[in-house]
Amino acid sequence: HRFPVVIVGAGPAGLTLGNLLRAASVECVVLETESREFIERRPRAGVLEEWAVRALERHGLAGNLLERAERHTACEFRFAGERYRFPYGELTGRHHFVYPQPLLVTDLVREYADVRGGDIRFGVRDVRLHDVDTDRPSVSYTSPETGERQVLACEFVAGCDGARGVTRAALPPGSARVSRHDYGIGWLALLAEAPPSADCVLFGCHPRGFAGQMPRSPEVTRYYLQCPPGDDPENWPYDRVWKELRSRLGAAGAAPLAEGPLIEKRVLDMHDYVVEPMASGRLYLAGDAAHLVAPIAAKGMNLALHDAFLLADALTGCLVRGDGRALDGYSAASLRRVWDYQEFSQWLSEVYHGAATGDAFRAGTTVARLRRLFTSPVAATAFAEQYLGTAERY
């Protein structure tokens, strides 16, 4: 048997792709190293752009999301001891949806496996790709039940296995360029069992370093604290975390932070990369497997979904209608949005981190960037558009 598509990885990219292929009657199989319980609980992103939600909705994948997600129409910058609310919804008529990634993944797995009867294999080990530069590729793995190697012959492989997967390394040597950007900054990513401290996202641009607050649900709130790259989360006990958050997010007239136990504490070394092109032979990468964007502007999951929509259209075009043009253009179409978001994340990174560089010149230009958002309507609208993500249909 030859599967039209083998999808490696059951994150937002792989599961959305799987659902769209099922809906188009393209047979596929999803391979995932973790268990279903694990991926349904893994906390990560939470901010979805409106165009992405509308696209999920068009494919019947946004039922729970539209019922349960919060709408966000503003964010707030805090700097020099003051609060500056930025009402991007008023400027654009658009908004964000806040829906924790594990809930989206849960919805997508349920729809794919339980509703649409899709084939998904959890707990697979040692996934390997073979002959992707021929027209008879295959994917092999060790079955968790039998311990035996299984080989899946296929037409196409979709590499959706995230930043730490194996598919990127299966691109034939020399076929793709990987460009990388290191910020030289760490972020302590925290989840607190506490209600949000404000009704919107908070960005604290402080000489001691950046701090952020992102509401996730009435019970859980994400916080970020800039720290040295490679810092040990154990250096950040409860009291130090909350003292630092209070100081960096403190502003005149702001309500005190709602404290609570820290249920996740990880240090992220902030970096980006982009693989170009995102395909070689019969292997097509999507999501974090092809491009990582540091969580500065909450773009990663949105890009993963964008790829899934594009790749599903392209594979369907080729496999159902015999038209390979969209597949040929897939990488270039994805990369336009990827580079746009990378550029915005870099710009925003300077706003977040400039004040803490110890460099008076960069601190000065950072404040100029911030003030421009609140004094120039044109600058404000441009920022709002980028923050919300380009609305053009994928």
Ligand code: FAD
């Ligand atoms: P993943 O979600 O990483 O999924 C890949 C899947 O492949 C995983 O299930 C993995 O277990 C599996 N896998 C790995 N290796 C293999 C293998 N060899 N074989 C088979 N399966 C394998 N993005 C936003 O848009 N907004 C945010 O607010 C945001 N916040 C973030 C906060 C944090 C702390 C982090 C870490 C990320 C954040 N992101 C955010 C980024 C977002 O989480 C990722 O961009 C998104 O998960 C990418 O989806 P994906 O499907 O490409 O990859």
